[in-house]
Structure formats: structure tokens, C-alpha cells
Amino acid sequence: MTRPDPVESALTAARPKAIAALLRHFRDLDLAEEAFQEACLRALKTWPEKGAPRDPTAWLIFVGRNVAVDALRRSRRLASLPDEDQLSDLDDAEAAVVRQIDEADYRDDILRLLFVCCHPDLPAEHQVALALRVVSGLSVRQIARAFLVGESAMEQRITRAKGRIARSGVAFEAPSAIERTERLAAVAAMLYLLYNEGYTTAAEPEGRVLAEEAIRLIRLLIRLFPSEPEIMGLAAVMMLGHARAAARADADGRPIPLDAQDRSRWNRSLIAEGLALLDKALRHRRPGPYQIQAAIAALHARAPSVEATDWAEIELLYGALERFEPSPVVRLNRAVAVARCRGPAAALELIAPLESELGGYFYFHGTRGTFLMELGRSAEAQTAFGRAIALARNANEAAHIRSKLDQLVAEAAHSGK
Numbered sequence: 001m002t003r004p005d006p007v008e009s010a011l012t013a014a015r016p017k018a019i020a021a022l023l024r025h026f027r028d029l030d031l032a033e034e035a036f037q038e039a040c041l042r043a044l045k046t047w048p049e050k051g052a053p054r055d056p057t058a059w060l061i062f063v064g065r066n067v068a069v070d071a072l073r074r075s076r077r078l079a080s081l082p083d084e085d086q087l088s089d090l091d092d093a094e095a096a097v098v099r100q101i102d103e104a105d106y107r108d109d110i111l112r113l114l115f116v117c118c119h120p121d122l123p124a125e126h127q128v129a130l131a132l133r134v135v136s137g138l139s140v141r142q143i144a145r146a147f148l149v150g151e152s153a154m155e156q157r158i159t160r161a162k163g164r165i166a167r168s169g170v171a172f173e174a175p176s177a178i179e180r181t182e183r184l185a186a187v188a189a190m191l192y193l194l195y196n197e198g199y200t201t202a203a204e205p206e207g208r209v210l211a212e213e214a215i216r217l218i219r220l221l222i223r224l225f226p227s228e229p230e231i232m233g234l235a236a237v238m239m240l241g242h243a244r245a246a247a248r249a250d251a252d253g254r255p256i257p258l259d260a261q262d263r264s265r266w267n268r269s270l271i272a273e274g275l276a277l278l279d280k281a282l283r284h285r286r287p288g289p290y291q292i293q294a295a296i297a298a299l300h301a302r303a304p305s306v307e308a309t310d311w312a313e314i315e316l317l318y319g320a321l322e323r324f325e326p327s328p329v330v331r332l333n334r335a336v337a338v339a340r341c342r343g344p345a346a347a348l349e350l351i352a353p354l355e356s357e358l359g360g361y362f363y364f365h366g367t368r369g370t371f372l373m374e375l376g377r378s379a380e381a382q383t384a385f386g387r388a389i390a391l392a393r394n395a396n397e398a399a400h401i402r403s404k405l406d407q408l409v410a411e412a413a414h415s416g417k
Contacts, residue, residue: 007047011040012209014057015137016217020109021061023116026068029165033134035064035071110135111187111220115179117161118186121168126161131190132197133158136213142197145393184225188234188290191218195238200393211242222277232281233291239274240297243267255400259306271301289324292317311340328357332364335371344371362391366401378408 015036022032039060043052053059117131129147132138144154191214198211218235225231247265249255278294296317303309318334332351339347348371351364358364369384385405392398 007044007052009209010047010052010056011043011060012137013213014060016110016113016135016213017057018060018064019134020113022064022068023113024109025065026072029116029134029162031068031071032064035068036060038067039064110217111224114187114190114217115183116165118183118190119165120179120182122161122164124186124189126157126164127186128190128193129154129157130161130165131187132193135190136194136210138194138197138210180224184221184228184231187221188231191221192234192237192290195241199241208245211238211245214238215242227284229281229284229286230288230290232277233288233294236274236278236281236294237290237297239270239277240294240301243270243274243301249396253396254403255396257400258300263304266301274298275301287320289321292321292324296321309340311337315341328354329361329363332358332367336367339371339374344374347371348375360391362388362393362397365391369401369404373404373408378412382408 018039019032019036022035023029026032026035042063043056043060047053113135114131117134118127122130125147129143132143133140140151140155140158143158144151147154194217195211195214198208198214215235215238218231218238221231222228222235243266244258244261246267247256247261247263274294275298278291278298281291281294296314299310299314299317315334315337318330318337322330322334331354335347335350338350348368351368351371354364365384365388369381369388372378372381372384382405385401385408388401389398389405392401
């Protein structure tokens with residue numbers, strides 16, 4: 001597996017807090033992003049030769065702040081500089097920047113940025129897309145894949161969201177307790193998508209960074225909302241899933257399915273933390289979709305093997321999840337449990353109506369091909385696997401399905417068909 005570049009990793013990790021601090025200074029989302037990008041370009045020129053600074057985030061904020069001030073001064077004929085209190089103190093000490101961040105009146109600048117992106121004046125889908133782009137730095141292509149829409153449509157969505165924030169005079173102060181609660185669902189949805197992007201690309205260098213960033217942010221949310229069961233449930237989903245990260249890919253980055261994973265490589269301390277959060281959430285007796293997903297993940301985490309997993313209970317939980325959030329993807333996941341309980345024919349029947357909705361979804365064709373393969377319908381399975389390979393998001397996903405396709409071809413050749 002290719003080792004992540006340390007400079008790129010430092011820039012990725014610093015992005016949320018740096019942009020959030022720049023936004024707090026200048027109250028202009030585009031200016032904050034542009035200043036951060038210029039700071040990153042300077043870091044890419046100097047850090048490889050001179051080494052990264054002691055505090056990369058503070059360095060990026062400091063450089064980005066000076067870039068933004070210079071940009072504002074150059075445009076002074078068109079617009080006045082912000083008041084001095086908005087620019088904050090402009091001395092040359094990075095330590096002062098760090099202290100200013102740590103002593104912010106809100107718990108964390110990143111959460112302030114999350115709540116700005118998830119402002120109720122924006123449609124929900126715009127909130128999540130904007131936060132994924134600005135806070136997490138996902139590309140438009142990555143976000144479009146997460147939403148199952150085209151790149152151009154997602155680009156327009158993000159541009160409209162930024163424009164609406166700029167025109168509407170969105171307040172950049174810390175939201176009140178009531179406002180924070182109202183925006184919580186949108187923030188949780190954004191973090192869930194961020195985690196999923198990291199989970200599904202765990203074999204790629206940036207995948208683990210994204211998943212760990214989502215977990216870090218959800219821990220901050222728990223600090224702000226310590227008695228909200230769905231936030232605890234979402235945290236449990238992330239932790240129980242990420243606990244399997246080390247076992248989910250081989251040395252070459254190829255995915256390892258759940259039934260072939262070495263469970264001794266699962267992170268037991270992360271599992272224990274996730275299970276404790278789930279148990280605490282369930283005691284509130286206010287079930288929700290994140291808690292149900294966490295309960296499913298907990299059954300996998302507690303089982304010593306795939307064969308010992310309570311698949312019947314998992315099927316029931318997916319049924320409950322469908323009632324909360326009817327979704328073709330939930331139905332597809334439920335079909336995997338159905339296959340374990342009642343066989344691949346029943347699972348194939350369950351997902352048959354989903355092809356029109358999930359025809360462009362890699363996992364649909366891969367899962368369908370597996371069911372067909374188990375039923376001995378080799379020709380149909382080969383077609384499904386071929387479609388999955390064409391829709392694969394990366395080479396490792398394609399290689400995983402290719403191995404199944406090669407197995408089918410070899411079996412056909414061996415049988416003389």
C-alpha cells in the first residue's frame with residue numbers, strides 16, 4: 001500500500017480548523033477557502049525542504065490570515081477593510097494565533113464552521129454538500145458519488161449554497177442552544193457521509209484520515225450534546241465500523257470481505273468505546289436510525305465469527321431501519337442478512353425491484369452477482385460482476401470483483417461448459 005505523503009496528510013488534517021479560524025476572522029467563506037489554499041501552496045513549496053513547523057495548523061492560519069489581509073487591502077478601492085475587531089490581533093506571533101483558537105468563546109471553531117454550513121436557510125442537501133466540500137475538503141467528484149448525482153449538478157449545488165450564504169447575511173457568531181439543536185440533524189448527516197466516504201475508501205491513503213476526522217468531530221458533538229442518543233448512536237456506528245479498518249484490506253490494498261477478516265486485528269478498545277456509547281444511548285429509550293445501525297454493527301463486533309453472527313436479529317434490525325428511513329440501499333443491506341437466514345434465492349427476490357434505482361451503484365451489482373454465483377447461475381453472475389467492475393470507484397474495488405469473476409471463469413472451464 002502506498003504510504004501517505006506526510007505534508008499532504010498534515011494539510012488534510014489542518015484544513016477544518018484552519019478554515020474555521022479564518023472564517024471567524026474574516027466572515028467570508030470564499031475568502032477563508034482561498035486564503036487556506038494559498039497557505040497550502042506555500043506549505044508545499046517550503047515544508048518538504050525546511051520541514052513542517054511545530055504546529056502546522058497554526059502556521060497555515062497565520063499565513064492564510066496574512067494572505068487574506070493582503071487580498072482585502074488590494075481590493076480596498078472596491079470594499080473597505082473589516083473592522084479591526086473582526087481581523088483580530090495582527091501581531092506576528094503564531095503562539096497568539098494558537099491561544100486565540102483555544103480560547104474561542106465557542107467550544108471549537110470547527111463546530112462553528114459546521115453550523116454555518118448547515119444553516120437552516122439552506123436546503124438540507126445543500127447544507128451537507130457544502131460542509132463536505134468546505135470542512136472536509138472532499139472533491140466535487142467524491143461528494144457527487146456520495147449523493148449518487150452527476151458532478152456538474154453537485155458543482156452547481158455547492159456554488160448556489162455558497163452564494164446564498166454570502167447574500168443572506170448568515171450570522172457567524174456562535175449559535176444559541178436552540179439553534180444548535182435545530183441544526184444538529186444536518187450536521188450529523190454531514191458527519192455520517194464524511195465517515196462513509198472514509199470507510200468505503202479505507203484502502204486508499206486518504207480514507208482512514210476521513211474516517212478518523214469524522215470520529216474526532218462526532219466526539220466534539222458528544223461534548224456539546226451529552227444526552228442526545230442519536231449522536232451517541234452515530235458515534236457508535238463510526239467506532240464499531242472503523243475498529244475493523246486494519247482487517248478490511250490486504251497488504252496490496254485489496255478489500256477483504258467480512259467473512260474472511262482476521263478478527264484478532266479488530267481494534268478492541270475502539271469496539272469497547274462504541275459498545276459503551278450504544279448501551280448509553282439505548283438507555284434513553286428514544287430509538288432512531290443511527291442507534292439501529294449501531295446495534296447492527298454491535299452484533300458483528302460481538303460475534304466470534306461470521307457463522308456465529310445473529311443474522312436473524314440483523315435482518316429484523318434492517319427491517320426496523322427501513323421503517324425509519326425507507327431506502328433501496330437499506331433494502332440491499334437487508335438482503336445480505338436474508339441470504340444468510342433464508343438463502344440467496346430469497347435475497348435475490350428481495351432486491352429484484354431495486355435495479356431501476358440502483359442500476360448505477362457498484363455494490364448492487366456486486367451483491368447481486370454474489371447471490372447469482374451462489375445459486376449456480378454463472379452466466380448471469382458474470383454479467384453482474386462485469387457491470388460492477390465498470391462502476392468500481394477505484395482499482396481495489398474492481399480487483400475484488402475481478403477475483404470473483406475469474407473464479408467463475410475457472411469453474412466454467414473446469415466443468416467444460
